[in-house]
Amino acid sequence: MTPKDYILSTLDALKTPIVMERIHESSLEEVIYAKVTSKKFRKLKMGDSAVLLTKDAIKRFVAEKKPIRILEMFGGNKLWRFEEAPEIDWAELFSFTYFMQWCRLIANVYEPGVHFEYFSQDICVESMNNVPREQTDRYSKTFQSMLDFALPFVPANIKVSYTRLGDLYVSRDDYYKELEAGKQKILEKNNGKLPELSDAMKKATELNVLLKPGQDEDAQWREKVELEHQAIFETATLKKICDDPNKIWTCPTYYDDSVVTGSTKRSLAKFWAGVGALQPEGEKYAELVITPKQLETLRYRWEGISIPGLDSRNFKKIRILKNEQ
Numbered sequence: 001m002t003p004k005d006y007i008l009s010t011l012d013a014l015k016t017p018i019v020m021e022r023i024h025e026s027s028l029e030e031v032i033y034a035k036v037t038s039k040k041f042r043k044l045k046m047g048d049s050a051v052l053l054t055k056d057a058i059k060r061f062v063a064e065k066k067p068i069r070i071l072e073m074f075g076g077n078k079l080w081r082f083e084e085a086p087e088i089d090w091a092e093l094f095s096f097t098y099f100m101q102w103c104r105l106i107a108n109v110y111e112p113g114v115h116f117e118y119f120s121q122d123i124c125v126e127s128m129n130n131v132p133r134e135q136t137d138r139y140s141k142t143f144q145s146m147l148d149f150a151l152p153f154v155p156a157n158i159k160v161s162y163t164r165l166g167d168l169y170v171s172r173d174d175y176y177k178e179l180e181a182g183k184q185k186i187l188e189k190n191n192g193k194l195p196e197l198s199d200a201m202k203k204a205t206e207l208n209v210l211l212k213p214g215q216d217e218d219a220q221w222r223e224k225v226e227l228e229h230q231a232i233f234e235t236a237t238l239k240k241i242c243d244d245p246n247k248i249w250t251c252p253t254y255y256d257d258s259v260v261t262g263s264t265k266r267s268l269a270k271f272w273a274g275v276g277a278l279q280p281e282g283e284k285y286a287e288l289v290i291t292p293k294q295l296e297t298l299r300y301r302w303e304g305i306s307i308p309g310l311d312s313r314n315f316k317k318i319r320i321l322k323n324e325q
Contacts, residue, residue, distance in 0.1 A: 001077060001283050001284060001285075002049075003278055003285065003303060003305055003307050003318055003320065004306070004307055006278070006284055006285045007093075007305075007307065010049070010097045010287075011097060011150065011153045011265065012153065013101075013194060014097065014100050014101070014104065014153040014154055014155070015153050016152075018107055018108060018155050018157060019108065019157070020052070020108065020109070020111060021108050021109045023109060027056050027274065028062055028109070028110070029055070029059055029062050031109050032058050032068065032106060032109060033054065033055055033058055035105045035106045035108070035109055036054060036058070036068070036070075036106060036248060037259060038102075038105060039104070041098075041101075041105070041261050041262075042259055042261060043239055043260045043261060043262040043268055044254055044260040046259060046260070047254075047255070047256030047257060047258075048257075049256045049257040050249075050256060050257050050258055050259060052250075053245065053248070053284060054151070054195050054248050054259065056245060056253075056322060057069070057245060057246060057248050058248075060245070060246060061112075061246075065112055066112060067112045067113045067115040067157070067159060068106055068110060068112075068113070068114045068115070068116045068248065069114075069117065069246060069247045069248065070103070070114060070115070070116050070117065070247070070248045070249075070250055071080065071117050071241075071247045071248065071249050071250065072099065072116065072117065072118050072122060072250050072251070073119045073121055073123070073127050073249065073251065074118065074119070074120060074121065074251075074270065074271070074272050075121055075124075075129050075270070075272045075273065076120030076121050076122025076123075076124075076125060076136055076139065076140065076164065076165075076272065077118075077122055077125050077129075077135060077136045077139045077272060078139055078272060079208065079272065079273045079274075079292070080129075080131060080135070080210050081207070081292050082275055082292070084275055084314045085135065086131075086134075086135035086136070086138045086139050087138055087139060087142040087313065087314050088142045088143050088146055088312065088314065089141060089275050089276055089312075089314035089315070090173050090275070090276025090277070090278075090287075090315070090318055090319075091263065091271040091272070091274050091275050091276035091289045091290075092146055092271050092272070092276075092312070093146055093150065093276065093310070093315075094263070094264050094271070094276045094287035094288075094289065095264060095271040095289065096146065096147075096150055097150075097265040097287075098261075098262075098263065098264045098265065098287070099116055099117070099261070100150075100153075100154055100158065100160075101198045102263060103154075103158045103217065104115050104155065104158065106188065107157050107158055111157065112155070112157065113155075113157025113158050113159065114158050114159070115158075115159045115160075115161065116158065116159070116161075116165070117160075117161045117162075117163060117247075118143075118147075118160070118161070118162045118167060119163050119165070119241070120140065120143075120162070120163065121165050121232070121238075122136035122139065122140065122164055122165070122166060123136075123164070123165050123166035123169075123172065123175055124165065124232045124238075127176070127179065127209075127228065128209075128225060128229060128232070129208050129209045129210055129225075130210040130211070130212055130215075131210060131211060135249060137190055139272075140164060142312045142314075144162060144259065145311070145312060146203075146310070146312070147160065147162060147211075149309040149310055162218065165237070168237055169237065170173070170316070175235065175237070176313040178235035178236050178237060179228065179231055179232065181234070181235070181236075182230075182232065182233075182234030182235045183227055183228065184233030185231070185232040185290040186227055186230045186231050186234065187227070187232045189205075190274055194220060194223035194224065194226070195223055195227055195230060196223075197223060197225045197226055199221055201222075201226065201279075202222050203220065205222045205225050205226065207292065208273075209225055213275050224254070227287045229237055231261060243267050252268060252269065252270045252271070263289045264286075264287040264288060264289055265286065265287070266279075266286050266287070267287075267288050267289040269289045269290065269291045269294075270289075271289050273291065274289040274290050274291050274292075275289070275290050275294075275295065275319070276288065276289055276290075276318070276319070277289075277290050277298075277300060277318070277319035277320070277321055278319070278320050278321065279320075279321040279323075280320065280323060288321070291321075298321060299321070300319040300320060300321045300322055301320050301322060302317045302318070302320075302321075303317060303318055303319075303320050304316065304317050305317060305318050
């Protein structure tokens, strides 16, 4: 099976008609919860907050006969360190098929289905990580193009939407006003002190920030970036979304109130901060999302590929990992 054949087969599998499982009405909420938290997709143990919030959300959705709303909040840009940047690549497509497989599992027991919402924080990374707006716009354009290609493969009772945080503001200046107010809240909590960073947090900051000339001459530049990172979640517009109980929040990495799914069956990495690759497994392949650190050590070859409808430049070739002998 060629990489092209394999990728198309994973998409075709999404189109298989939904066959509703027969369950007792009294246990519907429990069955949906079991599907949402299935170990087939969940990578890490859920925090206490995630358990309570997920159960409460499911209870409301079922009572109102509304689709199960799952919110995937993500950075909204391809990490600038990759040659693929600023456009999406296979990581976004692989994570899409993975999320849709998860949604199918839920839709199999709940006729109103699932609403899976991609929620981009690209306006945040523009300011925090110095990512030019034209790059986030390019990412968004290619992301939407990927969705246009892939959505016809999705069953009718699974809805997918894509929202950019910046589009919720009349003016981008309104975001920056909220951000400054958020910074003041964090500083007040810390008695005027900047956040303290662990070594891991410092490394993550150094990985993500595209330094401005002279920025690293400030000994506290990492702490100031972290201040903004924490302040983002204090901005009024985003906080309203985060505090909305009518959602199940998922994220590739751990938060106490989220369902941690990773980005593919084998990968915990964030799809926007990684690149996609295929690992041969017999006649088939495994989809991977590779981090910058992993990319330094993994051996791979490029293989040309062409799938009609996937027209962005990063879909013209794909990394195939070399199995170690």
